[in-house]
Amino acid sequence: MRKLLARLYGDKSVGSIRAYDAKSPLTQILSVFFVLICALIIVIVLLPVIWVVFAGFKDIRELNRSTSFFPASFDLSSYVKTWGQLHFTEHYINSFIVLIGGVFCAVIFNGLLAYALGILRPPGYKIVFGLVMWTMLIPPTTSVVAQYLNIRSVVETLAGLMNVKSQETLLAVAPLWFIMGANAFWLVLFKQFFEELPKDYIEAATLDGCSDLRVFTHIILPLSKPIMMVVAIFAATAAWSDFLLPHLLLNNSRWSTVMVRLFEFRSAMRVNDTDRLRAVVFSIIPPIIIFSLFQKQITSGIATGGIKG
Amino acid sequence: MKKLICLLLALTMVLGATTIVTAAEADEKIQLTLGNYPPDTDEAMIAAFDVYIENFSKKRPDVEVVPAHYFYALDTIVPMAEAGTLPVIIEPWYTEPQKLIEAGYVRSITELLKERGWDEMINPSIRDLLSKDGEIYGIPRDAYALGMHVNVDLFEQAGLVDENGVPMYPKTWDELVTVGTQIKDATGSAALCLLAQDNAGGWHWSNIAWGFGATLSVDNGDGTFTANLDSPEAIDAMEYIRDLKWEHDLLTADPLTENWGTGFTQVAVGNAAMYIGANDALNQTTVVNGLPLEDFALIPVPAGPGGQYSLNGGTVYMFAANATDEQVDAALDFMISMGRAPEVGAELIEGMGADAKSRMENGEPVVKRFPAWVGQAYSDAEAAIIAPFLNVDMALYQDYFDKVAEAGNLRLEEQGLTQEMYAELTKVMQEVLTNENADIPALMKTADTNYQKLLDDAGIGQ
Amino acid sequence: MPVSQKKNINRAISGWLIMLPTLILFAFYVWEPLLKIIQMSLYNAQGFTLTEFVGLDNYKSLLANPDFTIAWKNTFMYTFWSLIIGFCVPILLALLITETPVFRSLTRVAVYFPNILPGLAVMLIWLFFFKPGNAGVLNNILATVGIKPLTWLSAKGWTIPLIVVTMTWRSAGSTALIYMAGISGINPEQVEAATIDGAGIIRRIFSVILPSLTGLVKVMLILQIISVFQILYEPLMMTNGGPNNASISIMMLVYNYAFLHFDFPKAAAVSVMICIVLSLFTALYFVVSGRRGKE
Structure with missing residues (x-):
């Protein structure tokens, strides 16, 4: 036990416990306890997700009457049926369209402003920063109607100029991209990161006659991959999960996203609880896949990005 | 980066352009x-x-x-x-x-x-x-009248169907207790799915309250209304649902989690024998939640000491x-x-x-x-x-249609600030259904005061 | 001199040009709607069209709303419980994951995992966990150890804490990762020094590790208060504010005024009040983070 612990704690240099503590009985008891708690946490985290996938296999009677965790049968056809009935292929595509544009805007616009506020610091930048910080305090739902009206009037004007119906073109979706570009929290993440970049490097480029914008695209961004990753992940999660404004903007159009659909199912007339749960499963699959692929970058990025925020 | 912006813009334009053609054609119509x-x-x-x-x-x-x-x-x-x-x-x-x-x-x-x-x-x-x-400002699409959606199978298990397979349903709220107890004893399922999660709770309850003789929002005829939630009749109706829960235990596990949609599910899957529901939502219990047509019946809302009404x-x-x-x-x-x-x-x-x-x-x-x-x-x-x-046995529906055709049975929703009133009533229901010793007259008095305040504030109170 | 002055002006212009696109977005999506809300709270309106100036009448008539006081009280209760539950859990998680001999990276990934799930989906799942009666998932689990079904969210006094638990389940992981990074930023020599002074592992946690997290803790505290104060969808979807208003939040009041009653001036008035309260909190944030910067 002691040897095993000593090896497990081998080169540990963070936190409290070190390899040389392995001989203390307290450490031995604690370490067993820690492992058990970790296992419990993993179960608590995964249980709801596993449950919902299983529940999606149940029929409505089974869901409401059966006390078993497992479904009576693992017949995929129920999922296939709900998928088709609720047109999830379209919603997936729409969700990805919203997400990709949103991530792009989140990185570019917040990055640009953070660059100006953190490095260029033109006169008056403090006032701008104060205003931006203040927006963190505004619950987004309070002004959603005013926001919606602003968006509609611009979209309809553009649609009129282009002589198209806004609901049939990407004009309906574009506002959801650009809104990602006005996020105080991500902006602060960028700003903190930029402020710690080596100053001389940037100054050298400026002296070389690079324009400010060129410095941003050719020097700052390449140096900022970790924070871009963090903001991209935050933005992707936000874009995928958001529903109230998308619901207001996209209902009645062909762009309805997965979460809009899920939100509408609350009160939908021809959908029962099993359909709702299957829709939940569909809505969590893409985030899970993306997370599995990038988990290393995500978890380490959050930690480094977050600590400075 | 610039390339990407251009790409996005170009994409918008192209998608826009494809629809220009169709939009232009339709312009004349x-x-x-x-x-x-x-x-x-x-x-x-x-x-x-x-x-x-x-x-x-x-x-x-x-x-x-x-x-x-x-x-x-x-x-x-x-x-x-x-x-x-x-x-x-x-x-x-x-x-x-x-x-x-x-x-x-x-x-x-x-x-x-x-x-x-x-x-x-x-x-x-x-x-x-x-x-x-x-x-x-509009025209009617159709009307509904509340009745009760019934899971006939549960009645059958309790021996409560006649020789034609028609459920021997409760005609009054008192009978609902006896019939409901029989069903509960025979099947373990609740007799009634009562709603108390959102405003639909107050909505259904107001139909019950009418049966006990209550009028909840008095129309003064001059565009003003007076709250009347603490009348003895309304208190009787609230005490009735308290007894359903605490004395007879005839409701589903927790009415506070039941809303308009879950009620149909509870009847369809056999967790509840009856649920206040209307004739325009028959598909909810049958198609959406899967109760076979032969196990489904629609009956009138039971009568109370103050009469028999169906909310219209x-x-x-x-x-x-x-x-x-x-x-x-x-x-x-x-x-x-x-x-x-x-x-x-x-x-x-x-x-x-x-x-x-x-x-x-x-x-x-x-x-x-x-x-x-x-x-x-x-x-x-x-x-x-x-x-x-016709794809059903009309015997399972006949009494409902006969009852709502009787003069005086149909009753429009209470006027005033109806949703606000339902919200106040739902709060009382939630208290009564979670607290066995709730002081119902006091709660109804509070609800009445609150509702009157809202009416006054809206300028239609008196 | 003129050359450098000109240069300065040029730099200022280019700085502002770079800020401009994002500032337009902020103005369009955030500031202008907010000004509209403030203005609206002082007017009567038909739908969204202002009709007459009424001063503070909308604020006054909020007092006629029977839910107004309780909603504020509950919102502070949410904040309170989230400090009791939601605030400690991430710190404990961070310590645990730092110190565990195995499963370190697995647990780290696992605790962050719920963060990426859409909030709405998570709420729907938890609703089924809290379902009353035999078919509820938690009741099923309790039944295996012989405990009778509970009513969970409808049980007096449990509604807000349980909602906070579900929020913590979803968000504790990301905060824990930040604390973990904070812990790994501690100079190992400090720990070694404490060891030489004879401190056991527990003492080291209390005398070295936790004190060096204080700055981070203060900031996370404020951020947590600001975000919990805006709680809306959890009670809206899970309890609709019940039982008997036990979980109605102040943001739900805004939602109900705006989307249930179309009463925008009053929705705006409540919004403005929330903004004022949160501004007070933020003043605190700046005091705290400003002091941290100086340390």
């Missing part, structure tokens, strides 16, 4: 956007709409019908109305017209109705709901504030194609037939609707049209 078009999940109903649109297009080639499914919801109506993006036809329910008229989101159609003579054919009490200052509501068609006369006129013509207009003719009959056929194909009970138009011709026409599609 009157655009009729149908908010009442069925959702994409409802294939049978879409098939019926295809028939309506085809018939309509023959008659009105000058109109382009644009499906624009819009499920009337409180959180979307305002932004859409404010931005002027509502479809021409919307389908709100009976509690909404006055709010929509007040906010200026819908337009008056008085002149267009008068030209057709339809204004005289609307059931007068419903016309009042749709009118303000002598102007009429429904859905109406209203027209966006920015709709033109031409658009509304086309919309009214479309009503005929859908079989929803008061003029009985070949086209109306075909529309009704398509509707009945779609209901049958869906597997929902095809029983008569409640037209909100006056006139025997309409009812007779409908009865004749749906006869071939």
